[in-house]
Every structure is written in C-alpha cells, then in structure tokens.
Amino acid sequence: MTPGAPDLKPSQTGPLGVYLHIPFCRQRCHYCSFNTGPYRPAAMERFLSALLSEIDLVGEARWAGGVSIGTVFFGGGTPSLLEGDEMEAVLNRLRKRFTLAPAAEVTVECNPESLTRDKAEGCRLAGVNRLSLGVQSLDDDLLARLGRLHSPVEARRAFNEARAAGFDNLSVDLMYGLPGLDLARWESAVGEILAWRPEHLSAYALTLDEGSRWASEGVAGLPDEDTVTAQYWALARLARQTGYEHYEISNYARDGFRSRHNQVYWRAEEYLAFGPGACGFLGDVRYGNVKPVERYCAMLEAGSLPLGTHEVLTPGQREAERRILGLRLTDGVPLPWLKDRRPLIDTWHSLGLLEIAGGRCRLTEAGFLLSDSLFVHLL
C-alpha cells in the first residue's frame, strides 16, 4: 500500500456489499452527472481487464479470503452494455477472491435499449438474479428531452423480456419533477408502471446536479415546488393502494423485495467498491477510486490500487451517518440514538413528521419530504 494510504480492512463480521462501476454509456443523458463516458468496445475491453486486476489486488489482502459477499450491484454508466459472459467473468473473479454467499443478491442496472431477450438470459446464466430497469418516463417526447435512447414501447418490451427470461425480481427507475411533466401525466405513468407489477420501484425527483448538461445550460419548463410535492404524494398514494411499501425516501417494494444492496448503504454497513470513481466503506474509512477511466486503467496496469480519496470517520461522524442514513428508511432508528435531541424530536413529532413506536423513531411520508431539515441537526 502506498504511503499515506488508509488501512482498509472490514470491521464487521457479516457479509459485505460489493459495488462495481461500469463507466460507459452510448450517449449522455442531459440530467446526468455520473462518472461515465462514451462507450467504445476497445475501452470497455481495457477497462474490464483493469477491473479484474483490481479485484485480484484487493483480493490479495489478508482478510479477503474470510470475507463473504451478500450483495453485488453492477451500476454505472450502463452495465447492460456488458455481455453475459463478461458479467460472469467478473462474478467468477469475485468468487475466486472472496466468498460469494449462495443467496447473494446480484443486481445489474439496465437501459431498456440494451436489454434484449438474449442479454437477459445471459445475465441469468452469469448468476444475476435482479435487474433494475432505467425507464425514467413513459412519455415519448419527455424521454427525448431527457436525452434517453429508448421509447416507452421499448421500455415495456425490455421489462417483458426480462420477465420471460425468468427474472422474478425486477426494479424500475422513474423520474418526476421533469420539465413539462404535469400531475395528470405523472399519475397515469405511475399507474401504468405499477400495473406491470415490478417487485421494486425507485422514483427520484429531478435535481440539477453539477456536471450535468442541464445544470450548466439550464432547462426550461421545470414544474414548481408545489407540483413536484404533489407528484411525490401521488406516487406514495398509488404505491400504497397497489401494495407497495414506501420503505425509503425514494424507494418502494412489494413484500420481501426491498433492495438488499441499497439497504447496506442506509444501514451504514460496509461495502467494497471496484471501478473508476466507485466509493467503498471499510472499517471507519470511506474511500473512492480515481474517476478518469484512463487513469484508473493505467494505475492498475502499473500494479497499484486506483485509490483516489479517502476519509477516516471520527466516531461522531460515524454516529451521525448512522442516524441520518437510518432515518431514510421507514424502519427508522432506535430511539436512544436521538436521546440528546429531545426538543427537536418533539417538534417533529408534534408536526406529524415523525413517529415513535416500538422503541424506534421513524420519519413519516411527510417527514421524508423535509428530511434534510432534520438531518442537519443530527450531525
């Protein structure tokens, strides 16, 4: 390990999560600020071998053999650009270096246009058991405005093909608060998606993140705060009526289908990260790999870990993160974690933003909407 590098080592005994970042897309969406670049087969090939060597390098750590992996998440970028055998190679490398739990949840993020029936089957054969489909909208012109490459019809086709390939755990990503999206169109889109009966649904209000095209150029027709809030409530209502649990600020699931991987984050559990810009959490260290794909590959080709940044959390920061992340879940946190914030909790309680039951404290759906106003006091 290079001088000044942190001592990376898991401290928890339970299984870890693994995040794999696939940094390529065919085209950049206008709202996107993720670490992704244009897809080129040659670049993908070079990246994949770097990724495998990264797994090898981390796998050389003395603790690696004893580590069991409970969840794997291929995120991006567009992981569905990978072929089934490529995913398999990556998973095999993980199996070789660590222990992949037999019931591990293995998710791949997919864009509809790159998810064919063959691809879906390839995924299954590779050991993937959950797909997350980036549908975003069911509106032809909205999808075009977002800079997405698929149509609503294609999204539906991809969903059906995933089902046909045998996936019984499917998630759909949606966006609201989009330019020109009114409440009626949103409600009908949500109704239609819920009728597909995905096991899981994530819905995010649009944010203009730094680094995205819309953040720098601006975008016309954004709905006002009241409309966005109404869209949040419409979704919450429709999801409840159709049997979905609103288990995290932006996430809904049918019984037993919460995202196990994402709960690793919200429970402040530890996870490994591979790929450019991927962030991991081990012991009390949050770390991130270098972001540029070129540098990432070059470092690994030179035999060194592509570590970019890291921060050793103080016990206070760890505690704060646990509270803040835990309250994103409808499970909330044990009441004693907030015992020194009594007046604040009372105020939130009296305003109906927070509930206390069974020795736990949790945000209500109204509380979710204002959660950052609470979190700032929980640091």
Place this chain on the structure above:
Amino acid sequence: MWGLEPSSRKTASSRDILSIVTLSRIRNFSIVAHIDHGKSTLADRLLALTGAMDPKKAVDQVLDSMDLERERGITIKQHTVCLPYRARDGQEYTLNLIDTPGHVDFSYEVSRSLAACEGALLIVDAAQGVEAQTLANFHLALEAHLTIIPIINKIDLPQADPEGTRRQIAEILGLNPDDTIAISAKIGTGVPEVLEAIVHRIPPPPGDPAAPLKALVFDSFYDPYQGVVVYVRIFDGRVRAGMPALLMSNGRVYEVQQVGVFRPEMRIVDELAAGEVGYLTAGIKRVADAKVGETIADANRPAAVPFPGYRDAKPMVFAGLYPVEDTAYQSLRDALEKLRLNDSALTYEPETSLALGVGFRSGFLGLLHMEIVQERLEREFGLTLIITSPSVRYRVVPTAGETVEIDNPSKLPSSGEIDHIEEPYVRASVFAPTEFMNPIYRLAQDKRGTHRSLEYLGKRVHITFDFPLAEIIVDFYDRLKSISKGYASLDYEFLEFRPSDLVKLDILLNGDPVDALSVILHRDKAYEKGKTLAEKLRAVIPRQLFEVAIQAAIGSRVIARETVKAIRKNVTAKCYGGDITRKRKLLEKQKEGKKRMKQLGKVEVPQEAFLSVLRS
C-alpha cells in the same frame, strides 16, 4: 564604535539631541481636518522628511497602526510622534506631532489632542474645499487658543481648486489667505514649507522646568506587560523614573517606572521636561485610573492648580450585544472588558432579552464606533454576535413618579403610564454645493429636521438644522452623500432633549413579540417603518417547517403583516454508496451556516434579520 549599526548610532545621537532641547526648540501641534483630507498622509511626509522614518520601511499612513485603521483607511485613535528637525536656521528642533481622526464619532479624540498643543495644522482638501468637520475642528482649535496653520492639500489632483479653497478658508474660517500653504502630501510638494511654518509660526511651549511637576494626561492605552501607558504633555517641571506621581483627581500615588517618547515606536528617555510630549508608565492597572484630562504632579511637591479636567466621551447610541451561542456570554464579557481597557467611550452593562437570552446593552459614540467594536469582538475574540437595533437614550416622563432614561425600547413603560417622552436633538451642520440644496432640504424634512440657518459661501452653502439624533444615526449620512454625489459633509453635536410624539413599534413572530426587534420612533413614521421591517424580515427569515407570521404592531394594533410560507420539500432524493460523504459534507456546511441562526421560540431567525432592522 566597532559593530555599531548605523541605526543605533543614529539613536544615540538623537537621544543626545533630546537631552539638550530647551523650551524654545520645541513645537507641539496637532493635525486636524475633515475626514480623508490627508492628515495621516501629511504625517507620513513629515516623518520621512525629518528622518524619523526609514523610507525603506515606510508604508502609507504609517501612524494608522491598528489593523482596522489600515483596512478602512481611516484614523480612529490619535497618534503621537516626536520628530527631530534641523530647520533652515540651522537649529535642531523637536516637533511633537499628534495625528487625529476626522470622523465625527471620534471628535473627542481631537479635543483632547489639542489640549497638549500650541498649534494646529488645519488641512483642507483642495478638491473638496471646507467641509463640516473642517469647521468643527477649526472651532475646537480656536477654543483651545491654538495657532492655526491653514494648509491646502492634494493640489496634485486634476480637480484641485487651490484658489477657491484659499478663498473659502478666508471667507468661512476668517483666516488670512496669505497664511495658507499649498501642498501635496502625496507627492511632497510644499511639505518643507510646512515644517518651516511650524517652527516659525507656532509659539514654543510656555512652562518652567524648575517649577513643580504639572503634566496633562491626554490619552492612554493598556499594555498587557506594562499596565497603562499614559500619554502626557508636561507643562511645568520634569518627570523621570522613580518619582512618585500623584494623580490629582483621586489622590493616588504611583511610582513612575518609565518615561519615553514616541518615534513612533516607544523609546525610553531619561526624563521629560516642561514643554515636552511623551509617555510614562507607573504600574497603573486600569485606564479608568488615569483618565484623560487628569493632572499628574510630583507627590513630594504637588502643583497648585490642577487642569480643569475633561468631560468623559459620552455614548450616544445604544444597542444590545448578544452572543449567537448562549455559552459565549462569559467570553463576550471578557472581550468587552478588554476592549474597554483602551476605549473609555465604550460602555456596557448586562441585560436580558426574552428572545436573545443574556447579553450586554452597550453604548457607542456613533454607528462607526459600534461597527468597529462589533468587528473587533468578532475578529479578535472569535465571537459571533447579534446586535439589536441601535437606539438613542430617551427620557420618559411618567404620569406619576420620577423621569427615567431608557436606552432599550423594550423597557418603555406602557403608554398609559407615560405622560410624554423626550428625545435627544442635535445641531447639525451641512456643507454642500448650492445645486444640492433642494434634495438636502427634502432629506432633512424626511428626517424631521428643522432648519436653523443658511449661509451662501460662493458656490456653496452652509446649512444648519436641528435633528432628532435618532433620525441621523442610521442612514442619514449615506443618504446625504448619495443625494449630493458625495459632496455634502456633515457634523453634529448634542443640543438638548425635546418632547416628541413617540411610539414603540413591536415585531411579533407567530404572535410572540420579539423584544430585541422593538424600536421607538415617531408616530408619523411607524406605519412606513412597520411595513418595511416586516418585508425585510420576510426576505431574510428562511422558510421553516411551518408558516411564520410576521407582524408589526403598535400596542395591540397590528399595522403590517407578512408571511414566510412553510417549506414544502427539503430532501435528498438519491443517497447511495458514493453520495454519502458528499451528503454529509453538505449538511456539515449547512450546519455551519446554522450557527448564525438564533432560535426564537420555534422560529429560526438568522443574524441578518437583526441587521436588517438596523439598516432599515
């Protein structure tokens, strides 16, 4: 001889000069002027020409040694420096220069400096002409019976009008135009003539070195190592280390530990004799024990008659100072105590506010003084403060009982118990080019001024008004400057208390009055002010979890209302593996910002809210 640095050789020789000075070779003078006319710059030139300052070490306005003075480019405290000067007559003279501040808040510094001098250089900016403080300081110098040397400065400026300025000096001040010296303190033109005029026109100090000691304290500051350093002007006798010094006003005796002069750094000398200006230390613990105006005598041979003494600089403006964090109360107390050591015009006493907790009601000479104190408390002592709206001191005559003075609007008795209220008035003097007369009269009317006199001085006018002090402490000066393109100038002094139709305007947040936001003002202005206040508060109070109603009320009558709508959403939609650190940092930053928020009941009010009341 070997190894002596050139500078220490110079030190030795100037000390020799000092020891042979006789009264006839001493000149004591102040530099006075309207703000920014170039006093401190001229002082720089005088230091350079006499060799008191190494030109290599010179910075602009070298005597403005406090950080705040350097940053703001103004003089706040008087600065004394002793200059050895070989005149054209071949003789060595000792010139004691006192640079003074120009801002009206600090005019008491001018009067006390003048008391140590026989002469004054009255500087007038050739591009600005005679201004309000030119006149005010001229009168102070006259009252102190000083020889005045009128100096026209900044003649290098393209817009300079030395001839017009000379005429004004003759017409407005009644000085002989032939006595003026035209200079550029910036580039040095005419400055040698200033030195010669000091030697030839200003009389040497009177006094008898053989008589019993009689010294005037004209300033002091607290030094953590030496205790109080007292600025003295020796009128009779001599003072040296080891002498028992008697402070005549309180009868206390201290042993003199050190005497010296400012060059401009403190330099020890064997003694100070009649006519000289310098400092002494005597283990005095508090500035208040050696007040300005104090007479120091030899305890073994007390002088017969002490100096008449000085009136203390009286605070005119009062405001509550509260730490944003309640735990900082003690630190604020300590900080105020330290500042007060060197700033006798600053007063403070503990007060409690329902809204803000415990703090101090503090008195200031004016708003600049208040800003400077706040800045020093925040910067030098790391405090974060809330300052309540500044108020003047009112006299409340009750229907029954004694008249009371209040300087905190929330202390005003209920209207039923009040017979009438009196407020302080000032006599203000405004100088401006004639073309700005109309807007100035309009402004004066808006500020409840009454016209007193008008005098045409060529293309300019000198107008005097009576104003309620409360009307001019906040934004009067800024508005005067802006309506006159910067050409009008202002000076004022306390006049008297006068009865006024005054009311208290309260601000309520969600129905609860916030005592720290109350103001006393004239009934005719209450509606307008209530409206602007409510609007300003709406703009600065951030949206909260619930709606916040802002009301302005007189007694139980609400005269203005605004609402801050409840926040609808404040949520981070995505928070996955890579987002967590960024998110926490963002929240940490917001939390930092919250430190400037005060919790009033359930409502979070930012520090700016209190400032916005101040500035409206």
